[in-house]
Amino acid sequence: MANEFLSSVSPVGASAEAPSDARFSWTDSLQKYSYFGVLALTAVLLYSYWNMLVGTAAFWADDQYSHGFLIPLIALYIMWAMRPNPEAQQPPEGQEEASFIGLMPGSQLLKVSTGVILAAAVGAYFLRSMLPGGGEQTGWLLTPANGVALAVFSVIALGYVMIGQAFKDVTATERWIGLAVLLAGYGIRIAAAQYYSEPLNRLSFLVVLLGGFLMVGGWSFLRWTGPGLGFLIFMYPLPSFVEQTLLLNLQKLAAVMAEVVLTILNQPVVRTGSVINVDGIPLEVAEACSGLRMVTIYGGFAVACALLIKRPWWDRLIILLSAIPIALITNITRIVVTALLYRAFPESEVIHKLVHDFAGFAMMPLALGLLYLLLKVLSALSVEEEEITGYGGGALGGASPTG
Template sequence: MAESQPAQSRAAESVGQRWVPLVGLLALVVWGHAPLLAILAERWWHDPQYSHGPLVPLFSLYLLWRQREEAEAWWGPPRWGAALGLLVAVLLLRAVAGRLLFHQLDAVALQLSLAAVVLGCGGWCLLRRSAAAIGFLIFMVPLPYELERNVGEPLKVAATVGSTFLLQTLGQPALRDGHIILMGEVRLGVVDACSGLKMLVTFAAFSVGAVLLLRRSRFEKLMVLLGIIPIAIVSNIVRITATGLSHVYVRDPRLLDFLHDFHGWLMMPIGLGLLALELWVLRNLVVEETAEYLREPLLPTGLRPLASGGTAGKHGSETSGE
């Protein structure tokens, strides 16, 4: 008992020496980027396209929390030289971001600041452990306006073409005129809000989070990432098609407004359902080779290996190896 108490006190002192500077420096980084965080919070609150933003830091914290049992292996020799180099890059990025009013660049500076603090306190070991959590924070940052415009236009075209085809398949006299779908007296416009960009951004965050959490092969994870855009487009096509059918068969304006919002809400469950279906298909499609299978030699049918190095046939006859 007398020996265990000094050991416990040394362990507690070691934990304090590690965590107190790290937490203090991280708090200083958050304080230094408070104006950026205020801008992001306002965007999360007023822009439905980025309403998932507050969940991103919480998920990053969860990525760290799920590794808590291996906390002793997190720490390595501090690398203050590399950390100072990152901080110099942060200062340059923040200067350019302030000059251009480019908040996305300031957000990258925030991530580099976090990486610098981690690198200085826990070295490369701690940075490797926290890299996924720091990188995932990119999903809390709104896309630049030019990127939104350039990505939104092709998404609108894909949604209009796909919805027109699906409506025709369902027996509706649908015709496409630019971003407008004509069905008799019904004119259904695919505006910017219906491009599916919101679904794409949110679903990308969900999919990357799933890749970070699931224990699957690299091939399966790659397929999940490659399926982000197709699944988002398909979900939006289903939403627009359902909205078009509602305008054909429903006449009550209040019910139409409700169905429009309801179909928009259904996009994410549809996307998650397609993601679950994709994971199920991949699980049954990809067969992992076990260590026993890899060690087993390939022999002709009816032969099995012997302990002495020979082989035995179907009737148990032995042939010694020469």
Template sequence: MVENWWNDPNYSHGFLVPLVSFGLIWRRRTQLKRAAAGPEPWGLLFIGIGLFMLLVGQLGHEFYLKRLSLIPVLWGLTLLNWGWKLGAKVIFPFAYLALMVPLPYILYDAVAFPLRLVAASIAGWFFELFGVPVLVEGNVLHLPHIVLNVVDACSGIRSLISLLAVGVIMAYMVLPNRWVKVLVVVFVIPVAVFTNALRVVAGGILAKFYGPQALEGTVHDFTGWLVFMAAFALLGGITWLLNRLTRRKEVANES
């Protein structure tokens, strides 16, 4: 799995997920010490579930299931050693670890291709808005000066996976209301697709003035970095706005 994180740009955030999970537990260490109780035999059940997932994944040669099995085993060990009260307080940090596990390629492809079509459609709308003639055929945009193929990297899937890890932790730590937290996570999808459509538009404009080489190498990578930072800023702005609206509503209800 670490090899996947290192070699696949879609999952490079995987290095940070365990650190974030550990940080969430560490910041509540005093509460957890007070919550620690005696052994809880029910922990064996969750360890057994995790080991069963590992066995099924091994027999079916399914890496996702094998890797995911680590989480119930770890939480089961925690429950077995320190009881329900402490186990309940660390459910989220352990569940968050699921975001470090690379998706099965079947699921990845099933999500990536529709996102490519949506990103191409939105980019085509922007080109028309800017007065640039464009013909959209699936995930291919025909411009007067170049043909753009919206590949997986520009579909939003890469930003979606990374932003999901960011959005979940941002919602968990900033927002007070459970349903508002869910709303922020839901917003990750349109934010990722929208900003990556803008990346396609930026690539088309750069190619018009600087040629096809603007879609390769350092310029292409830098544009991708800017798009992700824009998506992160947009998601942060949405979280801040929802937090303010929620706080105001709570104050109004109390008064």
């Protein structure tokens, strides 16, 4: 059965290159110039789009998109997991690894630094309500120091990820295509400015990044960095018309489904619009409880999981298709449990507040638990991908080579 969850190579297709024993060489001018070219281009594009990025980060102060600052870090991890030569950062066999001022091996420095930064970022995400102003109106994520720190760390981390990943000769065709994509991205940005379309402006940033990486590193480089770049789309807020449409529909759906579940549980429930009355206790399914936040957060997580998991393509597709149902089930469970506890403790305002807040924190662990169960079920139903590609029969029981 398929038990390995994470893949160290790109799962984009069977044509993905196998890991290479070649090590990065600073004496090779192609390697050196390509390496610094990618970093310089990334820094220039970050500066070019700084106003757009600051405007995007303004949405991260809203609970709906407060996960946004984690997306660049996850995108870097996707690149790290997909790099074609994962052993490149290790010292040559028989040689002692250099240490960082005698404290730790050099290869562990970025891992420890990344862990500390991720822990601080996740801690800040969950503890933001304890900050002055609740982390909403103060714009604590928007300070210049924080923005510059995230940008600088992203460039440095990208540089570390690329160490040892050999750049191949890039054909003139690849460079011209990359340049054309980059210029097309800036064309989209000009059109966005002309028609005051901020979503198009945000999209153009991803286009110029993809074009720039293709221009410098070619298709072989874009094959393992492209999925991480594309994942950056989850740091953007939804277009306002899409957000409002989804909010209204998800709010109504959550109220209706919660009413159905409570009725099945033999609870005295009456729904009026988005307000559920359980034994005379009104419980409003507000916009914040519509489940849109869970859909956006868990949707991004499911995409990352599908990119990194070592499973057949249909398993990845099932994980993607299950993202919205799992997010909705989690949100409906939250509403139902809240309604049941409100009825059990009708007079206690303290318990009401604790239940409401705890239910919000419990949504992601519940969603991850459902994903884990899904992975277990898929493991039980799937066979190893090597078995599928070996004879072509796969799970459908095709003919074996022995007839």
